[in-house]
Amino acid sequence: MWFGSDSAGRCGLALLALVLVSLAPAPPVLAHAAFLELRPVEGIAVQGRYDDGTVMAGAQMAVFAPNDPARPWLTGVTDDEGWFRFVPDPAIEGRWTVQARQAGHGAMAYVEVGGEGEAMAAVMLMAGGDEAFSPLQRGVMTASVVWGLIGTALFFQRRRAA
Template identity: 40%
Template sequence: MKRSRFGCPWLALLLLSGALPAQAHGSNVQFRTTEAIEIQAQFDSGTPMSEAQVTVYAPDDPATPWLQGITDERGHFTFTPDPARAGNWEVKVRQAGHGDIISVPVGELASETVIAQTHAADSTSAATTAEPTDSTPAATTAEQPALIARADWSGSAYTPLQKWLMAASGLWGFIGTALFFTRRKG
């Protein structure tokens, strides 16, 4: 029985193309700029990161926590940054060894509504009522019910260029593998 030299790579390609995605604990952190900053944190599966620890750092002192709190049961956290401190506010969310950091532009950097997302393997994020570490006031989810109800959490963590590059890399990997196995031995 004669064997086709193309059969084995195509069979391997067919078997590998049906692989399921990895079930890692990734996170998805988004923010929306209004009068307050509202953060939504969830695992890649869509499960909210409830009661995750949140630490907010001001742009002029990134080493000292400006605000600390926890997310609510829906993975939401709302705070009002000091408008006199324009710049990128860093928000760190941690839960059970997973976490993520997101940068939120405030002041001149945030001239329009911004939605940002971050995906990171082995990381999580969340949002909830905050307790300030100094005299800076914080908005609670009870004070901002309309913001949470109207939040528009849309978009993707990857830009179209990144998606195109990932698809092209995968396609080139398939082609390269097929060419490798079909080369003449000699």
């Protein structure tokens, strides 16, 4: 007898239930293996440096998307070499702002995303400011200001002498 005893009956019911459950459509979250799809994308690497050449290691970075300049789109910290890497969302076109700050020092750089032709173009790196000038230019600029101040001194000295 198949269902002669109570225990055999319970076992059979359980088996039937198991078959029914296995036939029911499984929820998708329980599905199978996971896959990773890798593809190279165009990203931005930015390095923070002080004007004496020291790298800004451990500086706090904030990336601002053009559609919300008030709230950072991404935050992070530069590595030991002062580098910070990110991939802007290509759907948000316009001028992205990257800001580095460390102990009250800081710099800003801009990245143009989208538009015609070039997908991305780093516009300006403004770390410390004066790296844009050659030593000769810096020398002339310094000398001009100093001479202006010495001239002021001489002018007032002469007036006093007169």
